[in-house]
Amino acid sequence: MELTQVTIHGLLTQLGAGKGYMYLPGDVDPQSLTDLLAARFGAPRTLVLDGFTDPTVDDSRGAALLVPFEDRAVTIRAWAYGGQWVGTGTARDGEEIERPVLVVARRETPELPAFAPGEDVDWMDRLIRITGWTEPPPRPDAALAEVESRLGTALPGDYKSMVATFGEGAFDAFLTLNPEPWASLREDGLLIWAGTEHEDVHCWRVEGDDPDRWPVVVRSFDGEDDLTFDCRTAEFVCRILTDAHHPFTMARCFDTHWFMNYGGND
Structure with a gap:
């Protein structure tokens, strides 16, 4: 698979605006995929590295991206983009073969408390x-x-x-x-x-x-x-x-x- 921004856009469109994931062909270079997404969405945050999940990862840091892979994620990096998390890296498939992945999940931020006019706000x-x-x-x-x-x-x-x-x-x-x-x-x-x-x-x-x-x-x-x-x-x-x-x-x-x-x- 040839990786370009057009390819990335097409893959993300296939996954949709809600949630989804896909294993990509083995000839896809995970680092090249990460670099293309970084050019699109900025610097990523690392959720999983060499099979170890960052213990601080929670819903506010993209934990929803890890759900489809359970304990099979090897390396996952994530970006926030509007109401969506976007992630890529590698994970083991059902046959325990490590493959490149692309994943999206819904992103929400806490509802802000209202404040009265003239109230001192931080x-x-x-x-x-x-x-x-x-x-x-x-x-x-x-x-x-x-x-x-x-x-x-x-x-x-x-x-x-x-x-x-x-x-x-x-x-x-x-x-x-x-x-x-x-x-x-x-x-x-x-x-x-x-x-x-x-x-x-x-x-x-x-x-x-x-x-x-x-x-x-x-x-x-x-x-x-x-x-x-x-x-x-x-x-x-x-x-x-x-x-x-x-x-x-x-x-x-x-x-x-x-x-x-x-x-x-x-």
Whole structure:
């Protein structure tokens, strides 16, 4: 079987949006399959390695992918994508022959508690729960201190928490979080902390001595329009992920949200 992104798309379509699995021909290279999926979905998490299952694997980390194989999984790596888990690796079939596999399973994130207007909300905690993020922090605080030194300014605390928690990657494979803000709009008083596939840039307007009070500004791809939001960074991301009425909403595309990590934590 020749492995291409078109092949992968066809196989995933065969499995469907719910749950399913398939053993692949023996000439399929499991590493090549993993690499193609990583190019599509970001860095994987390892569920099973050399026949040993990570003891921390649970429903929030893709445990549903292991159900079809019982104790026959040899190596399984997994990705979150919207309301789905996608996994690949190798497992022993009914004749105890180790073969490449592709598997999908339903993915759900816990329902978020409602909050009253004006209530003090931990937006970083909410963002972690929205995305179902369970990976260890990939970015040390010292690296962020170096970033602040290079930029010559402190940065908003919740942005630093986001980078330290998630690392480099994109929310819903759409909103890319910059691990270091871009200063290309500094003459306009803006620092760019994220961007989208539509080439809009998400910035802060640098005003005053308290970075935690900098408003979020979205500049359109043509540079002609700026929209200002009087909220902090993590709150802004939470709202565009879940509020269908937000002007930059992503809630109309996915009911279940995730963070696609570009670097990996294995």
